[in-house]
Amino acid sequence: MKISDLSESQLLALFLPIIDEHNQRVAQRQQGESPVLTLGPGDDCAVLNLLQGKTVMTIDTQTENQDFRRVWASGYESGGYDVGWKASVQNLGDIAAMGAQPQTLLVSLSLPGDVESDWVKDFARGICDSTLAQGADFCTIAGGDLGRSSEISVTVTAVGSSSGEPVRRDSATPGDVLAVAGSLGAAACGLDLLETPQQQLEELDDYQRFFTGQTRPAGALCYGLVAAQSAHAMMDISDGLLRDAGRIARASGIGINIDSQKLAAFFEPLRPAAACVSAWGGKQESPEQILLRWVATGGEDHAMLAAFAPDRVPTGFTVVGRCGSEFAPEAPVTVDGRVFDRSGWDHFSG
Numbered sequence: 001m002k003i004s005d006l007s008e009s010q011l012l013a014l015f016l017p018i019i020d021e022h023n024q025r026v027a028q029r030q031q032g033e034s035p036v037l038t039l040g041p042g043d044d045c046a047v048l049n050l051l052q053g054k055t056v057m058t059i060d061t062q063t064e065n066q067d068f069r070r071v072w073a074s075g076y077e078s079g080g081y082d083v084g085w086k087a088s089v090q091n092l093g094d095i096a097a098m099g100a101q102p103q104t105l106l107v108s109l110s111l112p113g114d115v116e117s118d119w120v121k122d123f124a125r126g127i128c129d130s131t132l133a134q135g136a137d138f139c140t141i142a143g144g145d146l147g148r149s150s151e152i153s154v155t156v157t158a159v160g161s162s163s164g165e166p167v168r169r170d171s172a173t174p175g176d177v178l179a180v181a182g183s184l185g186a187a188a189c190g191l192d193l194l195e196t197p198q199q200q201l202e203e204l205d206d207y208q209r210f211f212t213g214q215t216r217p218a219g220a221l222c223y224g225l226v227a228a229q230s231a232h233a234m235m236d237i238s239d240g241l242l243r244d245a246g247r248i249a250r251a252s253g254i255g256i257n258i259d260s261q262k263l264a265a266f267f268e269p270l271r272p273a274a275a276c277v278s279a280w281g282g283k284q285e286s287p288e289q290i291l292l293r294w295v296a297t298g299g300e301d302h303a304m305l306a307a308f309a310p311d312r313v314p315t316g317f318t319v320v321g322r323c324g325s326e327f328a329p330e331a332p333v334t335v336d337g338r339v340f341d342r343s344g345w346d347h348f349s350g
């Protein structure tokens with residue numbers, strides 16, 4: 001059955017039981033504590049009881065053919081489950097990057113009539129499963145909106161709370177080290193393979209395993225919470241290490257140098273895929289160049305990027321660079337002391 005065969009209330013009747021079950025499970029886990037979500041989906045607004053600390057909020061949109069495809073060149077089909085999964089990772093990445101705990105999500109779905117009604121149920125399962133898989137055991141889904149559109153577009157708002165001062169981007173200091181936790185390059189690798197024709201992929205053993213870096217990224221929520229104890233500045237990497245490190249550098253008024261040797265640790269799991277993409281591109285880019293492009297400029301892994309005093313780097317973070325006092329507006333980030341020619345994802349020029 002297609003979306004166009006159903007009324008809005010019939011569609012909600014598919015979606016809401018999955019969300020309600022998720023919210024009930026959260027409430028069970030919170031036994032003994034006063035619930036944050038005191039009124040969930042069903043009324044004009046949700047009601048939250050954010051008891052203590054600072055409230056943080058963020059929003060992110062995924063649009064068909066800009067952020068995912070229903071069918072990729074590789075033949076893989078991204079369904080509602082994948083889109084729901086990634087919506088949660090994107091938003092919880094922003095909450096974690098402030099050092100905050102996710103509390104609830106609001107979900108807006110704009111869908112064309114030719115989408116299967118099961119897409120909506122899969123989306124609900126994907127967003128709930130991903131939230132739990134990231135360890136956000138207490139994060140409910142407070143409500144949302146449903147509408148018709150000419151392409152699939154999903155917008156999620158996340159609300160979080162922080163018992164201490166939220167970690168900003170603008171307080172890295174000269175002498176800090178810059179470190180990463182979570183995966184780097186896996187989402188860009190997945191994107192390149194998804195966009196590669198299936199017959200080119202058959203040389204690559206179990207090639208579908210690389211798709212998940214793009215379709216179901218793991219995120220790094222737990223690392224954000226750990227880093228909040230000692231990070232001077234933090235953000236999640238959505239647009240690529242170099243571009244996002246540039247945002248910390250600009251906001252903090254410092255320079256950052258990345259040590260390319262330190263990035264090699266992220267290359268290993270992606271090596272077989274880089275060889276395949278290099279061969280498909282007629283070796284115009286060597287496997288080594290592809291690995292560096294994925295790891296240094298690929299977005300969407302939602303790894304944590306943070307600046308710490310050198311003796312206060314938490315377990316799970318890999319030092320990839322250093323903060324210096326020289327801020328150069330035209331090149332706030334260098335790699336091995338030199339300007340890198342490609343810096344990352346930009347929605348409007350990329």
Ligand SMILES: Nc1ncnc2c1ncn2[C@@H]1O[C@H](COP(=O)(O)OP(=O)(O)O)[C@@H](O)[C@H]1O
Nearest residue numbers: 057058059060090093094097235236237238239
């Ligand atoms: N339409 C908008 N209205 C107000 N603020 C916006 C808008 N789009 C982006 N921003 C703000 O600009 C900053 C950068 O946005 P973005 O690159 O999407 O951040 P992030 O990578 O954390 O999702 C964020 O602080 C965001 O809130």
Ligand SMILES: Cc1ncc(C[n+]2csc(CCOP(=O)(O)OP(=O)(O)O)c2C)c(N)n1
Nearest residue numbers: 060065066067068069090238239299300345
């Ligand atoms: C079809 C398709 N083309 C290109 C991309 C690559 N891509 C889309 S958005 C993006 C960067 C992240 O953007 P956004 O989710 O808007 O992150 P924000 O900076 O707002 O957190 C990248 C690398 C993709 N995922 N799918």
Ligand SMILES: [Mg+2]
Nearest residue numbers: 059060061238
């Ligand atoms: Mg954004």
